[in-house]
Amino acid sequence: MRAVVTVTGTDRRGIIAKVSGFLYEHNINIEDISQTILGEQFAMIMMVDTSESKENFVSLASQLEELGKEIGMSVRIQHEDIFNAMHNI
């Protein structure tokens, strides 16, 4: 399944390393990655493929939320369909 991982918050060192490390450990492939700065907010958006991961999606979502708390950022994983639905006709 294709999903979108987003990381938002105040920029700091090691964010990409932490998040991509987690994704690697859970056998999730990163297909695309982009970063942007909005005001003082850092936002990283990753397109990922979770089909090789053994972990269920709901559990991944909670673990990423926890990881976000550890690094002081907001981290989410969402099924790509929510964005397709809302932003495509």
Added chain:
Amino acid sequence: MFSKFDVIETIDMVEKEHLDIRTVTMGISLLSCIRGSAEETAQAVYDRVMKKAERLVPTAEELSLEYGIPIVNKRVSVTPVSLITAAFPEKSALVGKALDRAARELGIDFLGGYSALVHKGTADYEEVFLKTIPEVLATTERLCSSVNVGSSRSGINMDAVRTMGQIFLDTAYLTKDNDSLGCAKLVVFCNAVEDNPFMAGAFHGTGEADTVINVGISGPGVVQHALKFVPDADLTDAAETIKRTAFKITRAGQLIAREASKRLQARFGIVDLSLAPTPARGDSVAHILEELGLEVVGGHGTTAALAMLNDAVKKGGVMASSRVGGLSGAFIPVSEDIGMIESAQAGKISLDKLEAMTCVCSVGLDMIAIPGDTPASTISAIIADEAAIGMINNKTTAVRIIPAYGKKVGDEVSFGGLLGRAPVMPVHTGSAEKFISRGGLIPAPIHSFKN
């Protein structure tokens, strides 16, 4: 494909602008539960709701996590109970209590359908059923009741309107220790819809499939935020902005409705396009109207602004969903909308203005507290006025009014949570006693003869 800006927009909608799915409501037919006695029927009803809705809450929670969109309420609506208990109407409360127990055990906040459809006439069993409503609402926690007293095709059943005035007062009295909370779970309709996912008026119509999923969207905060970006736009462009925003919100609702119905093995019913406010700041329909340029909701211009908002929401939403239904528009409850609460507290919005607003929005007089000593005939007259607006204009109208026992103008009722709080508003004192006591049926309007 979507861009990174689209991703950020969606996340901001959820985290900063209160975008959520207001309710995933499972409609369940109870017609197969009718047995030879009230006790057996109540058991069959309980068993069926528990079985059908067993996975409703966990499924909604899974969907919420997978798509990153909060689903605030999970609810159930059922076949109007008056039909299920027609052979033993005096024992309808047994079924009501069985439904309430099921709601509690399923972990859902409200279950709707303690209802009767009496728009052309009240059958003997329905007469008995209506009288059970106050006691049932006072002794249950999550059960909601609704009564349809009129329609554009049949006219207005003024005998039922008269009865309902007293039922509001009785319900207020029996729940007086909680600011007459029972009345917040009771709504009287004209042109009730059979697929409404919102409470207190949800029930599962007899024309519906066995089990369906209806989804109510939300998002007044998102619309207000979008309008902030076009502060100097003319109203054509403002309407266009609302349409585009309604489209996006509805698409989220459509996705959740489709997935939920698949996973729950129920039919996809409808997406209800209503903008549903909450008492939280930044989640107010009134504030959208103020963003359009009104100093305060309730002043002159409010009806026009609401008409535009309501229509633009429908236009954007209809494009976004394959199945639209329910009430679809903008809700204007007083106690559940911070902008409305503040305007009412400041005396800037009146019952008369609210009535005018109901001519152009999706529902009616909603969550309005009035003095506890209001005569039953005045409450019936308020219901009759509202039903007349619905009947003549071919739209749904409703009255959910709280004659707060022991309270007068200037006092406040407070229910907490999504039901919010409301100042007691004055009603006109001219009596409608004679008019209401006439009873009978206000005949269907001429434009009902369409065959």
